[in-house]
């Protein structure tokens with residue numbers, strides 16, 4: 702990624718919240734925004750994925766909301782908040798790669814819909830960002846986790862662009878039309894499940910800046926987000 706021009710420092714305690722559907726590129730953008738600002742980075746989806754990995758490992762019944770909530774409350778989840786060194790450990794095991802596997806991806810909409818699981822994850826996420834100066838990424842970060850964030854961004858892209866991006870992450874050079882089509886179908890299925898559920902559906906904060914990344918490079922999106930955060934920070938500073 703290119704070097705970015707320095708500008709006036711943001712106020713201490715600045716939180717940036719980046720939401721949006723799967724495949725919009727929000728992880729890449731959030732990580733780069735954190736790097737540019739020298740902020741910590743919290744990937745909330747990775748927490749739901751880590752918990753889901755543990756539930757599958759323990760053979761839990763995924764329809765048992767009580768068991769999932771108890772697991773969320775007792776699990777030892779360690780997330781690196783260094784944007785240059787992402788890493789996730791569950792009960793001491795490094796699961797950074799496994800949480801992106803197909804079985805976890807297929808089950809995470811179910812586990813993350815359990816209200817008790819969400820309550821515990823949101824509690825942990827708020828604790829993680831309490832020290833301030835952080836970028837929090839996830840579909841409810843601007844609405845629930847950090848409703849007072851200085852800068853809120855809702856990053857979206859059309860389904861084909863999202864499928865191509867996610868397909869590239871999954872298949873690398875083996876990406877072809879069949880992979881893109883299968884990825885798009887899986888994304889839309891997950892979007893529908895996530896958007897239609899009662900617990901924390903994907904919603905856009907009314908005060909979020911909407912960025913459509915369909916025809917933009919990651920760098921261009923990052924520049925827009927940084928400009929919006931600086932503008933919001935300046936406005937708040939003058940208030």
Ligand code: DC
Pocket residue numbers: 723745746747749750809810813814838839840841842891895901
């Ligand atoms: O962003 P992701 O694909 O890693 O998210 C994985 C799943 O976790 C996704 O199906 C929605 C869910 N999730 C959530 O419910 N709330 C969040 N803050 C982040 C992710």
